[in-house]
Amino acid sequence: MPGNPNEIKLVNNAMSNVTRRKIMNFLSAGDKSAEEIGGEVGKTMLDFHLKLLQQASLIEIEEGTVRLSEYGRNFLKEKEEKGADKTADISQAKPIEITEVRQLLPCIADSSKFRVIANIAPPLGGTLKVLEPLFPRGKYSDKIGALIIQKGEIITTVYGTGKVTMTMIKSEAEARESLQSLKNTINEAIAKGVAPAPREKVRVEPMEIYKYLPQTNCGKCGEQSCYTFAIKLMVGEIALDKCTPLKEPGYVTNLEHLQVLSAYI
Template identity: 60%
Template sequence: MTGSPADVKLVSNAMANATRRKIMALLMEKERTREEVESAAGGAMLDYHLQMLQQAGLVETKEGRIILTDFGKNFLESKAEKPAEAKDLAGTKPLQVVELRQLLPCIADASKFRIIARFEPPLGGALKLLEPLFPRARYSDKIGALIIQKGNILITIYAAGNVTMTMIKSEEEARKTMDDLKKTINEAIAKGVTPVPREKVKVDHAEIYKYLPKTDCRVCEEQSCYAFAIKLVARETALEKCTPLLEARYSTNLEHIRTLLEYL
């Protein structure tokens, strides 16, 4: 094993990606062949994803099969313990930004960055209550995180305190985004009450179209990407029919569209 399980940053980096989290979930069920992992999680950059997980000490290959290490099993089991839900924000402590660092260039746009940051103290079960603070946000029980769209930036705040951001132009923009989040959340915490829900911003087909490949390849069986966007909003087709979106270069676009569709 090339990585040390004690290296928290390696683990954080490895688990910051949706594909790698999916691989871990697959391996939690049982050990897998490479072909099984590729079939379920996709072949794009699979070697890279597996390398990241191996460096973090989460998975290993044994006799041609990919398995979780003991550390990987313990890690997933600990994450499965959901924080107790809070009824209001009373007693929640104000946030501080304790870490902000550039991770990697975004696959979708090499001129922008993916950032990992951290808030302290972790919000835990109070995080779910913060969804109404943001016009475009949804809380995912599956990963225990609040996902926020702010223009082209996609922000994920985890109950344990970690924060990831995609499509960030610079360190300055990352710091401003974190400071804005901290200010908004701390203002709600200071009131000590559950935020009043806001009306969600309407999502239309034009916004969905913005994140599609715009190749009009017709793989989705529609006449154009624009027509596909209209069908998506009407719930008359499935996002998975746009197979080009599954390519690594469109990974951020895919995350945006999935988030937008949650609002419909």
């Protein structure tokens, strides 16, 4: 069982490659033949990958059957338990494609902009949760099973089912460009086989909150001004739903932005 620095180096080197991580994950379902492994991860340099995993004592090869060693099984188990604190293995995820941009509807808050409904395939399901750190303003919602990404004026919601919605889009060209950028970011992480470790919270400034408030200083929340409300929201002294004008149809998009921003406070 690896213990000294050289042996640990062999393990780290073996696990630094996406194909070898895929092999390990594939073997966690049971013993396989080299043929079966080649069918799953591809046959290119398969002997080389298996040799490195064997040298690191992560797998055993006997009479054409490949299996996880006891150390390999413990290694995967330990990795799974520590998963929440480290980078997430997404080597099983398949690259996505934008399959269709289905609808462009006018935004309720601003009729010069559009709300877009699109689809990606294959659906990312629960993998979306570990993709959250890829986006500086991304937040996964367990409640709706979706990753909500804020970038400038645009809010993109990627559902585990493959559905994607975007708000405040200027044109179909902008929608396609934003979707392409989303696809590239996700596929780059899938190609590497890992999503980055959970990151620090993004700092939200009171001015950013104020920007999305109605800015009428109506006082319905009990505060003298919207800016005071923004500061109190920042420090947790007031709840977002105290600003009742935000429930009016004209502020639908503002409310969506504020809900995303609130997640970072």
